[in-house]
Amino acid sequence: MNESAKKTSPGDIEQDQQLHRLIHRALEQDGSLIPVSPEAVARVEAELEKEELDMPASLSTFDKALERASENRNVKCVPLKLTSRMEEKLARAARDGGDIPPEVEARMRADRAAAEGGSDAKGQD
Numbered sequence: 001m002n003e004s005a006k007k008t009s010p011g012d013i014e015q016d017q018q019l020h021r022l023i024h025r026a027l028e029q030d031g032s033l034i035p036v037s038p039e040a041v042a043r044v045e046a047e048l049e050k051e052e053l054d055m056p057a058s059l060s061t062f063d064k065a066l067e068r069a070s071e072n073r074n075v076k077c078v079p080l081k082l083t084s085r086m087e088e089k090l091a092r093a094a095r096d097g098g099d100i101p102p103e104v105e106a107r108m109r110a111d112r113a114a115a116e117g118g119s120d121a122k123g124q125d
Contacts, residue, residue: 027033028040035041059065082090092098100108 024033028035035044057064058068
C-alpha cells in the first residue's frame with residue numbers, strides 16, 4: 001500500500017486540530033488576525049483600554065486620511081460640489097429608484113428643513 005492510501009487516524013486529526021488552534025491563537029495574539037469570537041474581542045478590548053493610543057493628525061478626519069491615501073497612490077481627489085438636484089438623484093439611486101410615499105417624502109423634507117434650521121419644518125405632517 002502506498003503512502004497516500006493510508007487512512008488518517010483519530011490521533012492525527014487531534015494533532016492537526018491542536019496545531020490549528022495553536023497557530024490561530026498565536027496569529028490572533030500577534031494581531032495578524034481580527035478577533036471574531038466574543039471572548040477574543042473582549043480580550044482585545046481589555047488590552048486596548050490599558051493603552052493610550054493617539055490618532056495621528058494625518059488621520060484625524062476622513063478628508064485628511066483620504067488626502068494621505070491619495071498621495072501614496074498618485075490619485076487626485078477632487079471635492080464634488082453637489083447641487084440639491086444631484087443629491088436628490090443620488091438619494092433615489094441609493095434606494096434603487098424605489099418610490100417614496102408622499103407622506104413619507106413630506107416628513108423627510110420637514111426633518112431636513114428642521115435639521116438645516118429652516119422655518120417651514122412644522123405643519124407638513
